[in-house]
Amino acid sequence: MSIDRGLLATLEAKPGKEEELRAFLEKGRELAAADAEIRTIDVIAVK
Numbered sequence: 001m002s003i004d005r006g007l008l009a010t011l012e013a014k015p016g017k018e019e020e021l022r023a024f025l026e027k028g029r030e031l032a033a034a035d036a037e038i039r040t041i042d043v044i045a046v047k
Contacts, residue, residue, distance in 0.1 A: 003040065 013021040025043065032038045 032041050
């Protein structure tokens with residue numbers, strides 16, 4: 001089965017909330033990795 005959809009979400013943490021955003025994204029990645037229907041997860045972090 002080929003991939004036919006994608007999602008690009010650009011998030012920018014407010015000053016002082018960087019760690020909170022990082023934790024949120026890590027939890028989301030864990031949830032996505034546990035879902036058998038999600039085949040690929042690419043994350044790019046830029047400071």
